[in-house]
Amino acid sequence: MSAAKATPQPLRERNKQLARDVVLDAAERLLEESPNAEFSMRALAVEAGVGFATPFNHFGNKNAIMQALSSRLIERMATRFREEEPEGDAIDRLLAMGRISVELLLEKPTVHKAVVGSLGVAGPHPSSVHQHSGKLWSLALGNFSGIAPDMKDVAQAILANQLAFHFRGCVSFWIAGELQDEELGNAFEAGACALLLGFASPRRRNFLIAKIKSLQRAS
The missing domain is CATH 1.10.10 (Arc Repressor Mutant, subunit A)
Structure with missing residues (x-):
């Protein structure tokens, strides 16, 4: 059939x-x-x-147009992630999503700073950007492989949103000029690794600790 x-x-x-x-x-x-x-x-x-x-x-209104541009930017990040099909567990995939997202932002930094920066302006209706961002990081986490079994339920409940908050925070500092273009990716990776330490399986914790130390030496 x-x-x-x-x-x-x-x-x-x-x-x-x-x-x-x-x-x-x-x-x-x-x-x-x-x-x-x-x-x-x-x-x-x-x-x-x-x-x-x-x-x-x-x-x-104009604010709603900027919100729509921000949502479309997130959709492009998701599309590139799917096209690249990163290998590995949830931790590898998440770091790949961070790299892909930062690369896309840096292709048109002036435009993307204006688009994301506009989200700090209150409008008559709440935007759906936070929801879309949470879905982006859920896509990256996939089936949560690499997460400790006893932490999987907690990770599924909160980790995608916490990563969305962290990424938005890094981008906000970048927009404000407190993070330079070349620093944005490392800033996200360091924070993401720190977040993941509380959820990762013992085997993957060593990788995360080594990654954080490497990023510290590079900063």
Whole structure:
């Protein structure tokens, strides 16, 4: 018996997503071209080739557009991780996710600093970025291999969120200029290894301790 075909997305929904992507692509271009990584909603509509009301109709306001850009950035991190298919246990995979995510941020640092930095601005509605970030680190942790059996339940309950908080903290210091581009990856790795020490199996603890010491010597 042949596998059931996926239900195609309705045309209206496809057109809606296309319009959103056009607006988000235009916002990224304007952020990259602007010396201050800024744009006006009017300039955004012109760049996207849509009516002035279209960005408002699809997002509501500029802050929501920046939140959508941040969520899309996280989706790109996940896509690259899946494409690379890192080998190893949860610890190896998690460190690979950190490397992939930092590399992506550094491809367009000015744009990504503006996008992530905008999340500190309160809006009328909570964003879903934290939720997406937690899912990113859950993807990296996979089946939690390398985690001590007696700590697996606790790790499954809290570790992805704690890693999301840690990554966001490192990126916030990077945005503020307190971490340089070349320091961001090591800062994340050191903190991630420290977090994992409380969960790792005895065999993997030695690796984490050696990794932390190596990062300290490199700093």
